[in-house]
Amino acid sequence: MAPILADSTKPNVPERENYVNSGFVNINNPHLDMLTEDILYHFDLGTKTHDLPSMFGDVKFVCVGGSPNRMRSFALFIHKELGLDGDANNITDICAGTDRYSMYKVGPVLSISHGMGIPSISIMLHELIKLLHHAKCRNVIIIRIGTSGGIGIEPGTVVITDVSVDSFFRPQFDQVILDKVVVRNTQLHQELAEELLQCSQEISSFPTLIGHTMCTYDFYEGQGRLDGALCSFSKEEKFEYLRKAYDAGVRNIEMESSVFAAMCHLCGLKAAVVCVTLLNRLEGDQISSGHNVLVEFQRRPQQLIAKFIKKKLGTSS
Amino acid sequence: MAPILADSTKPNVPERENYVNSGFVNINNPHLDMLTEDILYHFDLGTKTHDLPSMFGDVKFVCVGGSPNRMRSFALFIHKELGLDGDANNITDICAGTDRYSMYKVGPVLSISHGMGIPSISIMLHELIKLLHHAKCRNVIIIRIGTSGGIGIEPGTVVITDVSVDSFFRPQFDQVILDKVVVRNTQLHQELAEELLQCSQEISSFPTLIGHTMCTYDFYEGQGRLDGALCSFSKEEKFEYLRKAYDAGVRNIEMESSVFAAMCHLCGLKAAVVCVTLLNRLEGDQISSGHNVLVEFQRRPQQLIAKFIKKKLGTSS
Numbered sequence: 104m105a106p107i108l109a110d111s112t113k114p115n116v117p118e119r120e121n122y123v124n125s126g127f128v129n130i131n132n133p134h135l136d137m138l139t140e141d142i143l144y145h146f147d148l149g150t151k152t153h154d155l156p157s158m159f160g161d162v163k164f165v166c167v168g169g170s171p172n173r174m175r176s177f178a179l180f181i182h183k184e185l186g187l188d189g190d191a192n193n194i195t196d197i198c199a200g201t202d203r204y205s206m207y208k209v210g211p212v213l214s215i216s217h218g219m220g221i222p223s224i225s226i227m228l229h230e231l232i233k234l235l236h237h238a239k240c241r242n243v244i245i246i247r248i249g250t251s252g253g254i255g256i257e258p259g260t261v262v263i264t265d266v267s268v269d270s271f272f273r274p275q276f277d278q279v280i281l282d283k284v285v286v287r288n289t290q291l292h293q294e295l296a297e298e299l300l301q302c303s304q305e306i307s308s309f310p311t312l313i314g315h316t317m318c319t320y321d322f323y324e325g326q327g328r329l330d331g332a333l334c335s336f337s338k339e340e341k342f343e344y345l346r347k348a349y350d351a352g353v354r355n356i357e358m359e360s361s362v363f364a365a366m367c368h369l370c371g372l373k374a375a376v377v378c379v380t381l382l383n384r385l386e387g388d389q390i391s392s393g394h395n396v397l398v399e400f401q402r403r404p405q406q407l408i409a410k411f412i413k414k415k416l417g418t419s420s
Numbered sequence: 421m422a423p424i425l426a427d428s429t430k431p432n433v434p435e436r437e438n439y440v441n442s443g444f445v446n447i448n449n450p451h452l453d454m455l456t457e458d459i460l461y462h463f464d465l466g467t468k469t470h471d472l473p474s475m476f477g478d479v480k481f482v483c484v485g486g487s488p489n490r491m492r493s494f495a496l497f498i499h500k501e502l503g504l505d506g507d508a509n510n511i512t513d514i515c516a517g518t519d520r521y522s523m524y525k526v527g528p529v530l531s532i533s534h535g536m537g538i539p540s541i542s543i544m545l546h547e548l549i550k551l552l553h554h555a556k557c558r559n560v561i562i563i564r565i566g567t568s569g570g571i572g573i574e575p576g577t578v579v580i581t582d583v584s585v586d587s588f589f590r591p592q593f594d595q596v597i598l599d600k601v602v603v604r605n606t607q608l609h610q611e612l613a614e615e616l617l618q619c620s621q622e623i624s625s626f627p628t629l630i631g632h633t634m635c636t637y638d639f640y641e642g643q644g645r646l647d648g649a650l651c652s653f654s655k656e657e658k659f660e661y662l663r664k665a666y667d668a669g670v671r672n673i674e675m676e677s678s679v680f681a682a683m684c685h686l687c688g689l690k691a692a693v694v695c696v697t698l699l700n701r702l703e704g705d706q707i708s709s710g711h712n713v714l715v716e717f718q719r720r721p722q723q724l725i726a727k728f729i730k731k732k733l734g735t736s737s
Contacts, residue, residue, distance in 0.1 A: 220537045220540045366649070
């Protein structure tokens with residue numbers, strides 16, 4: 104089942120080399136217009152039950168992350184940073200009707216959880232992209248803020264991804280479509296990454312760099328951890344693999360960036376991945392830093408994105 | 421990157437053809453004994469911070485499912501069904517310190533959520549299997565109770581999986597380990613599946629069958645849905661693919677069974693997958709049944725497992 108390039112097999116597979124410029128989200132599905140109602144099942148939202156344009160039409164920034172609690176904290180933090188009216192604690196989960204994802208809206212910022220792993224974020228992205236389309240949003244910037252394992256860098260370093268690579272260090276995402284494998288581009292938006300790096304230099308309270316991010320299908324065997332329920336390799340084989348990853352330009356490892364990059368690229372969304380590293384995998388496998396240290400680390404991507412959003416909105420002090 | 425059989429490449433990869441008989445959970449990781457402390461990070465539990473044998477030593481049944489709310493309801497339901505003392509509403513989430521997973525213990529039954537997709541359930545299983553090992557649990561039966569899309573069967577039908585197959589209808593799970601792909605067995609425990617079918621016949625209030633379950637990496641393109649943000653195939657190609665799946669013995673599609681079967685098999689856990697079908701994919705893609713119908717459907721695997729557990733404990737009426 105060797106991966107095949109979509110364009111070479113299916114001219115109607117809309118793999119594209121560049122972001123579209125219309126500003127609208129680019130839905131690549133001719134069947135969607137034939138639906139009389141679109142139920143976004145995992146959000147508990149729908150085109151007949153909800154007025155999506157009035158609920159979401161003004162969204163300009165979408166921030167996504169794995170943990171529901173973290174994305175709620177981010178919404179509260181952004182509310183404060185943007186100096187919005189009203190009590191932030193009254194912010195309610197728009198997806199309260201389901202426990203698959205949590206979603207909070209704070210002015211032009213949407214904060215959504217996506218769970219752990221490529222399949223979980225992929226379901227969320229399909230429904231989010233349709234939501235932005237139905238709501239007629241324009242010029243949306245989407246940023247994944249997450250946690251990751253670092254390779255050869257100080258724990259707490261924030262990595263802005265230039266390209267997401269797979270377990271074999273290839274800059275691609277293999278999407279199974281029916282019984283075919285389609286290879287997709289996993290480049291993130293270069294200018295956006297540089298703008299974010301610039302913001303981090305203005306904050307200058309934690310180390311930030313641009314590098315490759317490796318996206319794996321599991322946390323233990325797939326990331327070369329020695330502490331899972333199953334482990335069939337030696338410490339030496341682990342370190343050889345991580346060193347190879349470092350030499351290939353990989354600075355952190357997480358579990359969602361490849362499909363995030365691929366889907367945002369295809370749908371014309373300016374996308375970035377900004378993850379803090381919780382440990383240096385060349386020094387260990389277990390996340391053993393104290394609770395307070397980890398909490399402070401997890402705030403770093405949020406501080407960076409808040410700075411960026413305020414700058415974009417012209418409210419930066 | 422053609423998949424390779426583990427045994428043919430790495431004699432130390434513990435792929436096994438049969439369940440072990442010791443009764444203990446079989447940890448296949450020589451490095452684990454060298455840890456002075458094992459932090460089960462995504463459960464917010466650890467061997468130094470928690471007395472795992474006294475907390476979990478008596479666990480005989482582990483039930484896992486995607487949704488935290490559903491697994492809490494299952495815990496409450498089992499508490500009632502087993503006629504246990506105390507107010508079920510006082511049952512607390514053992515993983516309250518994290519929002520990655522939820523875990524409830526009711527007598528000998530552990531009820532845990534695993535989120536959506538192979539990577540999410542894989543992290544949970546690594547930490548659960550280590551937990552059962554540290555707690556010295558014996559003769560544990562583990563059952564995934566979930567929801568799925570049916571193929572050619574009435575919505576609401578409960579499918580007990582005999583084997584999990586991939587998108588190409590192969591009875592295998594491809595596990596990436598460092599930069600190699602290891603092919604793993606995805607057979608579920610045959611006698612257990614038959615015992616469960618027997619139980620369902622004693623309930624006889626909903627249709628149940630044993631069949632193959634297809635496990636995919638996403639909900640939309642990977643399952644041939646026409647209603648995602650991206651769709652590059654025709655209605656005819658979709659139906660041709662689903663018909664091929666039906667002809668290959670596939671009766672439902674979900675997103676966790678393959679790694680669940682593979683890891684439980686390797687660790688000597690008697691495992692079953694019992695999923696209700698929410699729709700018939702030969703009739704549509706959107707889950708449009710009413711809320712109450714879906715709630716009743718989702719109770720069916722729970723009723724079946726409650727019946728099975730009571731039978732095993734000799735408390736069946």
